[in-house]
Amino acid sequence: xxxxxxxxxxxxxxxxxxxxxxxxxxxxxxxxxxxxxxxxxxxxxxxxxxxxxxxxxxxxxxxxxxxxxxxxxxxxxxxxxxxxxxxxxxxxxxxxxxxxxxxxxxxxxxxxxxxxxxxxxxxxxxxxxxxxxxxxxxxxxxxxxxxxxxxxxxxxxxxxxxxxxxxxxxxxxxxxxxxxxxxxxxxxxxxxxxxxxxxxxxxxxxxxxxxxxxxxxxxxxxxxxxxxxxxxxxxxxxxxxxxxxxxxxxxxxxxxxxxxxxxxxxxxxxxxxxxxxxxxxxxxxx
Ligand SMILES: [Zn+2]
Numbered sequence: 380x381x382x383x384x385x386x387x388x389x390x391x392x393x394x395x396x397x398x399x400x401x402x403x404x405x406x407x408x409x410x411x412x413x414x415x416x417x418x419x420x421x422x423x424x425x426x427x428x429x430x431x432x433x434x435x436x437x438x439x440x441x442x443x444x445x446x447x448x449x450x451x452x453x454x455x456x457x458x459x460x461x462x463x464x465x466x467x468x469x470x471x472x473x474x475x476x477x478x479x480x481x482x483x484x485x486x487x488x489x490x491x492x493x494x495x496x497x498x499x500x501x502x503x504x505x506x507x508x509x510x511x512x513x514x515x516x517x518x519x520x521x522x523x524x525x526x527x528x529x530x531x532x533x534x535x536x537x538x539x540x541x542x543x544x545x546x547x548x549x550x551x552x553x554x555x556x557x558x559x560x561x562x563x564x565x566x567x568x569x570x571x572x573x574x575x576x577x578x579x580x581x582x583x584x585x586x587x588x589x590x591x592x593x594x595x596x597x598x599x600x601x602x603x604x605x606x607x608x609x610x611x612x613x614x615x616x617x618x619x620x621x622x623x624x625x626x627x628x629x630x631x632x633x634x635x636x637x638x639x640x641x642x643x644x645x646x647x648x649x650x651x652x653x654x655x656x657x658x659x660x661x662x663x664x665x
Contacts, residue, residue, distance in 0.1 A: 392443030578612030
């Protein structure tokens with residue numbers, strides 16, 4: 380994948396072809412014939428729709444990547460539809476570039492459209508040049524798009540793995556996950572979340588990789604952890620079920636577009652004991 384070079388206002392992307400991630404509310408506007416790709420356009424606008432505000436995101440190879448918003452009640456012309464970003468991430472054949480840029484567009488637009496007044500003194504914010512941040516002139520308070528770290532961890536024990544499911548997930552099981560608390564390392568967060576959600580203790584906590592998860596603005600930090608001790612005691616307020624599965628009798632699991640699916644894939648097809656590379660590239664690992 381070509382490096383994505385971010386740009387910050389007033390700078391603009393430098394690629395000669397242009398793609399547009401257009402948001403209407405929480406959803407992405409796409410071509411009905413090509414729903415897993417951004418809309419084509421010029422440096423000023425997408426081809427097929429009138430936008431309200433433009434957010435130049437960056438350059439990838441020779442492609443200028445833009446985001447934009449349209450009004451929530453904007454009528455879409457024939458051949459356009461909206462798609463929920465979360466559903467799009469499960470779309471077969473979705474490209475990593477599209478997931479990354481779509482996630483960036485969603486988080487940036489949410490921050491920029493919902494943050495108008497200083498949380499300390501209520502004066503209007505103004506843009507800080509060369510960033511997407513905002514500054515309050517009277518009290519000097521500055522804000523930037525928030526990112527909330529959350530851990531996600533696969534608990535393994537030889538040929539079995541401890542998975543959980545929630546109400547509404549149907550027959551699909553996934554990993555234990557939860558937000559980091561103030562004053563906590565990721566490793567301490569892994570041990571605490573595992574203890575709180577399923578009641579067991581883990582050791583040998585290993586970082587695997589991370590993924591932006593824009594619902595609303597997490598970064599999921601992925602780990603493998605060795606089961607150490609204890610019986611399953613499930614947090615029934617958070618979970619619908621938690622149990623061990625043997626490698627040869629796995630339930631439905633998340634797709635490989637999500638980090639949960641990628642970590643499960645590593646455990647199922649790789650070796651969870653093998654040294655993991657910090658900042659690994661899942662595609663290279665495969
Ligand atoms: Zn202020």
